[in-house]
Every structure is written in C-alpha cells, then in structure tokens.
Amino acid sequence: MENILFDFISKYISLSDDEKSAVVSLNIFRSFKKGAMLLKEGQLSVEGYFVLKGCIRTFYMIEGEEKTTEFYTEMEGITPNCVLNKQPSEYYISCVEDSIITVSNPAMEVEIFEKFPKFETLCRILSEQLLAKKQSSFDDFKTSSPEQRYVNLLQNKSDLLQRVPQHKLASYLGITPQSLSRLRARIFEKSKE
Amino acid sequence: MENILFDFISKYISLSDDEKSAVVSLNIFRSFKKGAMLLKEGQLSVEGYFVLKGCIRTFYMIEGEEKTTEFYTEMEGITPNCVLNKQPSEYYISCVEDSIITVSNPAMEVEIFEKFPKFETLCRILSEQLLAKKQSSFDDFKTSSPEQRYVNLLQNKSDLLQRVPQHKLASYLGITPQSLSRLRARIFEKSKE
DNA sequence: TTCGTTTCTTAACTTAAGAGAACGATTATT
DNA sequence: AATAATCGTTCTCTTAAGTTAAGAAACGAA
Numbered sequence: 001m002e003n004i005l006f007d008f009i010s011k012y013i014s015l016s017d018d019e020k021s022a023v024v025s026l027n028i029f030r031s032f033k034k035g036a037m038l039l040k041e042g043q044l045s046v047e048g049y050f051v052l053k054g055c056i057r058t059f060y061m062i063e064g065e066e067k068t069t070e071f072y073t074e075m076e077g078i079t080p081n082c083v084l085n086k087q088p089s090e091y092y093i094s095c096v097e098d099s100i101i102t103v104s105n106p107a108m109e110v111e112i113f114e115k116f117p118k119f120e121t122l123c124r125i126l127s128e129q130l131l132a133k134k135q136s137s138f139d140d141f142k143t144s145s146p147e148q149r150y151v152n153l154l155q156n157k158s159d160l161l162q163r164v165p166q167h168k169l170a171s172y173l174g175i176t177p178q179s180l181s182r183l184r185a186r187i188f189e190k191s192k193e
Numbered sequence: 194m195e196n197i198l199f200d201f202i203s204k205y206i207s208l209s210d211d212e213k214s215a216v217v218s219l220n221i222f223r224s225f226k227k228g229a230m231l232l233k234e235g236q237l238s239v240e241g242y243f244v245l246k247g248c249i250r251t252f253y254m255i256e257g258e259e260k261t262t263e264f265y266t267e268m269e270g271i272t273p274n275c276v277l278n279k280q281p282s283e284y285y286i287s288c289v290e291d292s293i294i295t296v297s298n299p300a301m302e303v304e305i306f307e308k309f310p311k312f313e314t315l316c317r318i319l320s321e322q323l324l325a326k327k328q329s330s331f332d333d334f335k336t337s338s339p340e341q342r343y344v345n346l347l348q349n350k351s352d353l354l355q356r357v358p359q360h361k362l363a364s365y366l367g368i369t370p371q372s373l374s375r376l377r378a379r380i381f382e383k384s385k386e
Numbered sequence: 387t388t389c390g391t392t393t394c395t396t397a398a399c400t401t402a403a404g405a406g407a408a409c410g411a412t413t414a415t416t
Numbered sequence: 417a418a419t420a421a422t423c424g425t426t427c428t429c430t431t432a433a434g435t436t437a438a439g440a441a442a443c444g445a446a
Contacts, residue, residue, distance in 0.1 A: 127320035
C-alpha cells in the first residue's frame with residue numbers, strides 16, 4: 001500500500017529508505033467504506049487527504065440540495081479550506097467508493113519538513129502545479145457551455161462517468177440533473193445523424 | 194517600491210536585511226504601460242509575475258474573441274501554466290492599467306531557495322492558500338447563476354467594476370457582454386421596487 | 387475639432403437551462 | 417418478497433442566456 005504512494009512521489013523527488021520509513025512511521029494509511037463521511041460542514045478539522053485508491057467528493061448543502069463541486073481519485077489530494085484558514089468547514093467530504101486514503105495533519109508536515117526539507121520542496125511543487133491545473137480547469141469551465149463541458153469530461157475524465165452517479169456529476173458540471181439528462185439525449189440524437 | 198513587496202511578505206515570514214537585499218539584487222521590478230503585453234499565446238516564457246501596483250489579466254483568443262478568465266491586482270501573482278509545463282502558452286497576459294510588477298523566473302527561485310530556504314516555505318504556504326482560494330472561487334462559480342456571480346463580484350471585488358471595462362468582466366463571469374448588460378438592467382429594475 | 391475605435395445598451399429571435407412534477411427502473415433494506 | 421429509496425428520464429412551463437444587429441455615448445489620437 002505504501003508503495004503506491006512512493007511510486008507517485010518518485011516522479012518528483014527520490015526518497016532514501018530513511019525518508020520512506022519516516023513517512024511510514026507517521027501511520028497515515030486508512031481505509032473507508034463507500035459513503036463514509038470524512039468531513040462535515042461546520043467541523044474544525046485539521047486533516048488533509050490523499051487518495052491512493054478509490055474516489056472521494058466535496059459537496060455543499062445548499063437549500064437542502066447536495067452540490068458536488070470536486071472529485072478526487074487515485075493520486076489526487078485535498079487540504080480542506082478549513083484546515084488552512086482555521087474556520088468551520090463550508091462543505092462535506094465523503095467517499096464515492098470504498099477507498100484507501102492517507103490522512104495527515106499540519107503537525108505531521110512540520111515534523112517531516114524539519115527532518116527532511118526535501119518534502120517541503122515536493123509539496124511546493126505539487127501545490128504550484130495543482131494551482132496551475134485548477135486555474136486551467138476553471139478557465140475551461142468559464143469559456144464552455146454545459147454541453148461542451150460534458151463532452152470535455154467525456155474526453156478527459158471518462159472514468160468518472162463510470163464511477164459516479166450522473167446526478168452527482170451534474171452539479172460538478174454546474175447544471176441540474178435534468179439538464180444533464182437532456183443534454184445527453186441531445187448529444188445522442190446528434191451522433192445518430 | 195521594494196517596500197510594498199516586503200510589507201506583503203512580512204505577513205507570512207520575517208526577513209533579515211540580508212534576505213531583503215538578496216531579493217533586491219535580483220532586479221525584478223518593472224513598470225508597464227496600460228495595454229502592454231506580458232505573454233502571448235504560443236510563447237515559451239519562463240516568467241512569473243507579481244503585481245505590486247496596477248492590474249493585469251489573462252485572456253484566451255477563442256474564435257476571434259477575447260475571453261478574459263482572470264484578473265490580478267495588488268499583491269496577487271501568477272506563474273503561467275507554460276512556465277510550469279514548458280509548453281507554449283495557451284493564453285495572453287496584458288496590463289489593464291499602468292502597472293508595477295515583479296518579473297521573476299525559475300532560475301532565480303532556485304538560487305534564492307538555496308540561499309534562504311525560508312523563501313521556499315513562503316512560496317509553499319502561498320501556493321497552498323491560493324489553491325484553496327481558487328477551489329473556493331470555482332465552487333462558488335459552479336453553484337451560482339450568472340446574476341448571483343455578478344452580485345458576488347459587486348460585494349467582494351467591487352474595485353474591479355471601477356477598474357475594468359464591463360465587456361472584459363463579462364467573460365470573467367462566464368457570459369457575453371450583452372447578457373451582463375441585461376442582467377445589470379434587471380438588477381437595477383429590482384432595486385427600484 | 388474630427389474621425390475612428392472602444393464601450394455599453396437595446397431589441398428581436400433562437401436556444402437551452404431551471405423548476406416542478408411524474409414515471410419507470412434499479413438498488414437497497416427490512 | 418415486499419417496501420422504500422435512489423436514480424435517470426421525460427414533460428411542461430418559465431426564465432434567461434446566446435446570437436445578430438444596430439445605434440448611442442465615451443474616449444483617444446491625429
């Protein structure tokens with residue numbers, strides 16, 4: 001299980017056995033069942049999550065409706081907003097599938113950054129790249145119609161279509177489940193011609 | 194001019210005179226006129242930008258139309274995607290106003306991170322916070338109607354309404370200039386009742 | 387000043403999204 | 417097996433966004 005993580009890290013920096021065992025000794029690997037709740041609105045959590053296997057989602061409760069805004073699958077992670085600004089969380093995080101996830105906290109980071117500054121470089125690089133990626137996704141979202149966004153999803157993250165119920169994808173696309181259903185039918189009609 | 198930057202940095206870490214002069218000696222401060230182009234589509238730039246005074250914007254050219262996706266004002270910065278992934282830029286960056294901007298590159302970062310690891314911590318923290326903020330903005334965008342997004346802008350970034358021509362704000366809100374004009378009229382009608 | 391460009395608004399028309407309700411189909415629970 | 421909950425689709429109605437076109441107002445440069 002650790003190896004999944006180390007394989008990922010090795011893409012960015014090389015780790016000595018010392019450094020690997022320091023990570024292992026943090027005891028951060030956890031298993032969760034589908035539907036398990038990692039974070040609830042209002043909570044003052046300090047936990048960061050990184051998905052080794054499975055899928056988790058963030059969602060807001062707005063007027064009694066779940067609004068799913070992001071999915072995190074293999075080798076993707078999130079440090080919730082509430083951890084960084086020390087405010088009650090505005091959203092929920094739950095498991096879309098049975099998942100294996102690393103659960104860490106800022107104290108662990110400080111500890112390991114001090115022992116091995118290399119990890120801070122890793123985190124900086126990852127953050128910078130994630131930020132650029134997020135901006136790019138946001139740009140795509142702004143400059144696309146709902147239909148284009150769905151086609152885009154089909155092309156770039158088609159695994160989500162298999163793994164996630166459609167109505168949860170709808171809010172991810174910024175539309176209602178009904179609109180998504182219609183839009184799919186529309187695309188299907190076009191493809192028949 | 195340097196002091197604007199150091200005041201900002203002092204919110205996160207404290208700098209010795211040594212460290213400050215190391216920054217100054219990098220010679221990164223630049224002035225630009227309104228309309229000046231910092232980055233063009235297709236370019237392989239390595240420059241990162243941080244706005245000390247003024248305003249810059251990123252925009253795409255899509256079917257002959259400018260699509261503005263982000264604005265950066267005082268104490269906001271961007272490392273363009275193309276710098277990180279070493280690919281030709283997909284977008285333009287230009288000055289909305291006369292601006293004072295720091296222009297840096299990865300080589301400078303490496304140099305200063307090695308001398309003063311403190312700066313890497315600063316960059317990591319800033320990246321993490323920006324990422325969380327960006328996600329939050331994206332979430333708001335997804336869960337709001339164009340009208341709500343405009344009202345939101347009014348409340349949270351009203352300075353942009355004064356500084357930026359409306360049609361450039363429209364694509365930032367993910368709509369056409371005509372829609373923004375209508376939507377404003379609609380809000381104005383409502384407020385009269 | 388004049389001319390041209392930029393900026394904003396308005397209108398008519400087309401298209402699609404939101405809201406509400408209803409209906410099977412599938413899945414989960416008892 | 418029966419019942420309930422979840423999920424996707426479809427329908428109608430309403431509202432608003434996209435498109436195209438036109439024109440007025442503000443701004444800048446020659």
